[in-house]
Amino acid sequence: MASGSAIRGSRVGAGPMGEAERGDAAPRVWISYWCANGHETRPSFAEEAAAEAPETWDCPRCGFPAGQDQENPPSPMRNEPYKTHLAYVKERRSAEDGEAILDEALAALRARRRGGVR
Template sequence: MAAGNPIRGSRVGAGRMGESDRGESAPRQRFEFYCANGHATALAFAMDAEIPDLWDCPRCGSPAGRDRAAPPPATKVEPYKSHLAYVKERRSDEDGEALLAEALARIEDKRTPRS
């Protein structure tokens, strides 16, 4: 039964796939982008497209430029900061002491029985 149906495994509407069936592709230009980790990424852009100076490297996420000899520096990765670290950036120790004293005074007022 090997010589049975000649279109087995095909679907309706499937035909040859070539430039004549799909039309002509737009003219393109290729550029290479290089990151600080030594990765190279080749990208194709339309001839009339504006070419960006920087592109994110798909392998490591660092910024990549078009100059192989001088790629852009890798971005500095900030460590995770807790809520307390952000509060300490905004407030001085004196502000913290004043807020603490105010909060303790409110708690003490709630605890004292009123006669």
């Protein structure tokens, strides 16, 4: 006699997964999107939601934005290089402003040192 259970390989709650249990599937529409690399992506939407489908879709292959016009796909977004804190400061302040702030800070530091406070 073989040992084991008659429901071996099943889990609690497992049963037939058919349309009868879940109900009827909504009618689907597939919309094509193309990226700048020529990749086609075809996500499916419910017929009711197809009128509100997004204009762009991220390409799952390269990550570029994809549009519905195959001849004129959207151009890839330009990545800005990483900026340091100093680069952001230089955008906000001119060299003259920086010199003035530095002179002010040095004067305050020298005054504290003359006063004996370190």
